[in-house]
Amino acid sequence: MTDNDNTTNSSLRPRQTKMVGNNKTTNGSPPRSTTSSSSSSAASPLAMRTSPFLPTPLETLALAAYPALLAFGTLFSVLSPQTRGAPYDAGAQSHNPATAPSYFARKDNVFNVLFVKRGWAWISISFLAFVLTHPALNNQISGNIRKVRAATRWVLVTAWWALVTQWCFGPPLIDRGFRFTGGRCEVAAEAIEEGIADKADAFTAAACRASGGRWSGGHDVSGHVFLLVLGSYFLVQEVGWVACRAGRLFGPAREERCVVMGDGAVKGAGVEADKSGAATDESELGVGGKFALVVVALCWWMLLMTAIYFHTWFEKFTGLLVAAMAIYPVYILPRWVPALRAFIGMPGI
Structure with missing residues (x-):
């Protein structure tokens, strides 16, 4: 029995050694180093990249907020007996102050008079404050270049606002559209x-x-909707991506934008940020950034009030559509057109 036991034990030893040696094969599990490599690969920015031709998920979410606000406001105006029953002068686009269903339904409310009527000035001032105070736009390596590109984007967006609402080689586009539709x-x-x-x-x-x-x-495109959507989304882009890259929003790895390089390769936008020496560790929004976010919040609130109390649903829809016409060329098109990107840049890069 002793000999048999020894024989048995000795015969088991190689098997045990073989099983241990082939453990990675027998169990079907990869070695620890391979598993670690796979995990890091899954968590890499490559897994989060999206098409350079389309808005990212974050941008899509931000864009969806605008039709959602307008749809909610329009639905509320239809379902609310007080709002539905209040007399409304479609020609003057106004409620009578004596019968207005809400303070915000009066065109002389302080937010409309002091904020919306001077909306582009507020948007421009808050953007300027952000550019001048945020450290990501004032670092020694790339600050001046980034400021010039940010200013160029502001000029382009402002030019669209002016053409639509102020002057377009004569009457602005909103007034031309009104006349063209029989007004x-x-x-x-x-x-x-x-x-x-x-x-x-x-x-x-x-x-x-x-x-x-x-x-x-004629058809009166809602100038309020146009201004509030264009101005607030402009600030969301300019402030939001800088904050994202700084790690203030959603973490530093939440860089989802992709760009087409000069050789046709598609890479994460962070590659160009690294090339330009853009700082990514400034985690504070600063006074200018916080001011810009307050302006965005006011824009969203007044957009909701406009959706509830002013204009028809189609006038609000066309105001949204005309505002959206400037968003793609300024913020999406440069991602797949390197020459344009070199000229106007991208927020946060």
Whole structure:
């Protein structure tokens, strides 16, 4: 029995050694180093890259907030008996202050008068404050280049705002669209009788109001919706991506943008940030960044109030659509056009 036991034990030893030696094969599990490599690969930025031709998931979420606000406001205006029953002057795009269903339904409310009516000034001032105070835009290596590119993006977006609402080689695009769809200026009879207006038709909304008349008959794109969407999304892009790359929002690895390089290769946008020497460790938004976020919040609130109390659903939709027309060329197109990207850059890069 002793000999048998020894024989048995000795015969088992090689088997045990073989099993231990082949453990990685027998169990079907990869070696520890391979597992670690796979995990790090799965967590790498490669797994989070998206198409350079489309908005990232974060951008899509931010963009979806605008039609969601407009849809909610429009639905609320239809379902609320107080709002639905309040008299509304479609020509003047206003509720009568005496019968307005809410303080925010009055065009003379302080937020409309002091904020929305001067909306682009607030947006521009908050953007300037952010650019001048945030350390990511003021580092010694790439600060001046990034400031120039940020200013270029502001010029492009501001130019679109001016063309649509202020002047486009004559009347702005909103007024041209109103006239093109059959609209005209109806001069108030009282104004003519008092001699403060003539009978000539006016070609802009401002001139029509100055002559004592009112727009009538055409499609009036919502200028409030256009301004609030374009301005707030501009700030969201400019402040948001800098904060994301600094690790302030969603962590430093949440870089989802991709760019097409000069040789056609698709790489993460962080590659260009590294080349430019852009700092990625400034974690504070700063006074300018916080100011910009307050302006964004006010824009969203007033957009909701506009959706509830002013304009038809189609006028609000076209205001959103016209604002969106500037977003893709300024913030998505440069990702797959290297020459354009070299000129206007990308926020956070």
